[in-house]
Amino acid sequence: MVVAESKPVSEILEMIKDCKKVVVAGCKGCVTVCNSGGEKEVGILASELRLARKAAGNDLEVTEYTCERQCDPEYIEPLDDMVKDVDAVVSIACSVGPQYVVARYPYLPVYPGLNTVFIGGSAEHGVWKEYCQACGSCAIGDFGGLCPIARCAKQLLNGPCGGSSGGKCEVGKGTVDCIWHLIYERLKNLGQLQRLETPKLYKDWSTSRDGGPRTMIREELRK
Amino acid sequence: MTMTAGSNLEKVFKAGHKAVTCECGPPRGADIEHFRHKASFLKGYGDAVNVTDNQTAVVRFCSMAASKILLEMGMEPVMQMVTRDMNRIALQSNVLGAAALGIKNLLCLTGDHNSFGDHPQSKNVFDLDSTQLLNTVRQMRDDGKMISGTEVQGKPAMFIGAAANPFADPFEFRVIRLAKKINAGAQFIQTQCIYDMERFEKFMQMANDMGLTERCYIMAGITPLKSAGMANYMKKFVPGLLVPDEYIARLKSVPKDKQAAEGIKIAVEQIQQCLEMKGISGIHLMAIEWEERVPEILKAAGLHPRPQVN
Numbered sequence: 001m002v003v004a005e006s007k008p009v010s011e012i013l014e015m016i017k018d019c020k021k022v023v024v025a026g027c028k029g030c031v032t033v034c035n036s037g038g039e040k041e042v043g044i045l046a047s048e049l050r051l052a053r054k055a056a057g058n059d060l061e062v063t064e065y066t067c068e069r070q071c072d073p074e075y076i077e078p079l080d081d082m083v084k085d086v087d088a089v090v091s092i093a094c095s096v097g098p099q100y101v102v103a104r105y106p107y108l109p110v111y112p113g114l115n116t117v118f119i120g121g122s123a124e125h126g127v128w129k130e131y132c133q134a135c136g137s138c139a140i141g142d143f144g145g146l147c148p149i150a151r152c153a154k155q156l157l158n159g160p161c162g163g164s165s166g167g168k169c170e171v172g173k174g175t176v177d178c179i180w181h182l183i184y185e186r187l188k189n190l191g192q193l194q195r196l197e198t199p200k201l202y203k204d205w206s207t208s209r210d211g212g213p214r215t216m217i218r219e220e221l222r223k
Numbered sequence: 224m225t226m227t228a229g230s231n232l233e234k235v236f237k238a239g240h241k242a243v244t245c246e247c248g249p250p251r252g253a254d255i256e257h258f259r260h261k262a263s264f265l266k267g268y269g270d271a272v273n274v275t276d277n278q279t280a281v282v283r284f285c286s287m288a289a290s291k292i293l294l295e296m297g298m299e300p301v302m303q304m305v306t307r308d309m310n311r312i313a314l315q316s317n318v319l320g321a322a323a324l325g326i327k328n329l330l331c332l333t334g335d336h337n338s339f340g341d342h343p344q345s346k347n348v349f350d351l352d353s354t355q356l357l358n359t360v361r362q363m364r365d366d367g368k369m370i371s372g373t374e375v376q377g378k379p380a381m382f383i384g385a386a387a388n389p390f391a392d393p394f395e396f397r398v399i400r401l402a403k404k405i406n407a408g409a410q411f412i413q414t415q416c417i418y419d420m421e422r423f424e425k426f427m428q429m430a431n432d433m434g435l436t437e438r439c440y441i442m443a444g445i446t447p448l449k450s451a452g453m454a455n456y457m458k459k460f461v462p463g464l465l466v467p468d469e470y471i472a473r474l475k476s477v478p479k480d481k482q483a484a485e486g487i488k489i490a491v492e493q494i495q496q497c498l499e500m501k502g503i504s505g506i507h508l509m510a511i512e513w514e515e516r517v518p519e520i521l522k523a524a525g526l527h528p529r530p531q532v533n
Contacts, residue, residue: 153336154307154347158354158403160396161333162388162415171336184396196399199354199407202311202370 001121003128004037004114009048014088015111016049019087024049024113025079025101026066027093034128037092037114039066045092045113070097073081076104082110099125119150132185136207136214142200144186149203151179157200160184224410224438227364228382230327231299232271234439234532235505236411241498242505243526244363244442245269245517247465248278248287258284262293264514268521270529271299271328273413277308280340286349287317302326302382304450305334310350311359311370312328315486318360322379330384330413331356347503355408357385385409387441389426390419398429405439412439414492416446416457419465420496436502446509447490447520450482451475479511487520494524 001064016022024046031037046062053060063082070093083089083105091098092113101110118130130145133150140147149155153163153171163170169178186195205211226237245265250257265272272293276286290300302321306314316513321329333353337345351359360383364366365376384398385404389397401412417423423443430436448454449467451474458466470489478484490508497503506526510517 100367116375134455153338154352156333156352158352158400158407160391160393160400162386162391163336164391164393166392171338178392181393182395190355193399197402197406199358199403203349203357205350 001033001119002116003034003118003120003130004094004116006036006045006092007043007113007115009045009052012111012113013047013049013052015086016060016090019109021061021063021084021086022049023063023065023079023082023089025070025089025091025093025097026064027070027091028066029069029071029093030180031093031114032066034122037097041092042066042182045090049090066095067093070094070100073100073104076100079104082191084098099166101206130193135203135205136211137204139203144190144192146179146183148179148183151177156180157203190193227410228327228380230382230454231532232301232411233329233382235270235331235530238532239531240530240532241503241526242270242440242442243268243521243529244271244273244505244507246273246507246509246511247274247289248511249284249286251281251283253284255292258292259296261514262296262298265517266296266298267457267529268506268517268527269298270505271301273301273303273330273509276303276305276332277335277340278303278335280307280335280342282341287324287326288323290303290321291324294325298329300326301330301496302431303326303330303332303447304356305332305357306349306351306353307334307337307347310348314351314356315359316361318363318379318381318444319377319497322377322381324494327380327382329360329381330386331409332386335372345398353385354404357383357404357407357409369370370403375533382410383408384411384413386415387412388415389417389423390415394422394426395429397426398435401430401470402433402435405435410439411504412441414442414444416444416464416509417493417497418457418470420438420493423497424500436504440504441502442505442507443494443503444507444509445490445493445497446511447513447516448474448486449513450479450486453486459470483516487516487523490520491523494520494526 024042026042042064046064088109089101090111090113094116098110098112119132120128120130123129126215135149160178164178167181168174169176247262274286274289286302290302293300331353337347364378367375387401454466454471457464474482494506
């Protein structure tokens, strides 16, 4: 899933300081699962904004709504009535969501309430980790099923580097696994260590962001 | 091993001598005199001198310019290149430019992560890693081809080096990675600073057993300890750097003003121990911001004067 975290309320208050009335729009997709932009978080953020503005003697009216998904135009539509007389929308979807809101309401300011951090999954309750960088040509089959592009600080295809110590990466002060250590252990378990003697050559980054913003077209679905 | 670039360093190895390289880091500014002053201590002491490329991810004047300055001073550079800051377009361009300037030794590195340097907010590149850069330079030199397959007009004659860290984990994998770098094109290896002699001996044993020392020249990396404080710092804060308590105790056992001399004594002993190991072809002396002490260390270790080769 796309993992996102809340922006500090102070940052959101600064963005909407000139507004009198806003919609806080959540999303029932990934950000609900990672507890940052679902129905519950919409309620919490709306209350925080109201309270802060009330305390400042400058009341803010907040409408709460959580879209089925904010990455599909049809699910933005239900906002039509709510946004008629508001000054802005604060979206707490991943950063795809606010851009879909922008696309539907060309004259309405839209602000992000979250920072989108990565594509990943939960490690334990309250902890999420990055697993994928959407490079557009998955090669984890060559690395025992683990991804060095997303999970090695230097994106090494021929790791581990000299900064691997006790299974941990030197970046992240001991909190991050050295993925190359895990790749090594995994290939050892699979009896495939010899794969590591051959240099892994150049990655084609043109399928990644380096080739420009990407569009995926599935002709069979367009009919 | 056949002659490829014909650099002084390559010739020294080829003639069967134990080679010596030193290190000279460019300054954090355009102060050319400062760099020339530091380098001047190394003249006649190293068969070639490494010029670091923004080491520890801190901005310094570039390694190609510093290499050119060494050439003008009558010294041979080993130009270091890291893949952290440049993509394959810039890297290949610099290889060609360096060759055009007469630089004949190239050390291919990935580089320290930018989060440790003086611009932790920077975007990193890592389009290639060190192994891929080795392969790139070898391919440009031997096959006359760029990564894209485009033919180069004038092959860059480079003697190609790489680094190895026998002290990082997983230990058993370190020689496999060394083999991989040799397979990619590494002709000489400079190791990370060695303090744990026992572990280094094991590493060399494994390299010998795999036949790697027949396929490349391995130089043992030595960094003299200036004080007990420096030893403690390195042990604590440099990942994968194991400084045995024995050395720290030796440094602590002498008064502060004698610690530098004791550190040099330790370095000389280490050099001699390394030179006795099977498969060691030379010493890479990294006297960090201590270039002026290099002559006495190398003299004491019996590595001066340097051989003249043609």
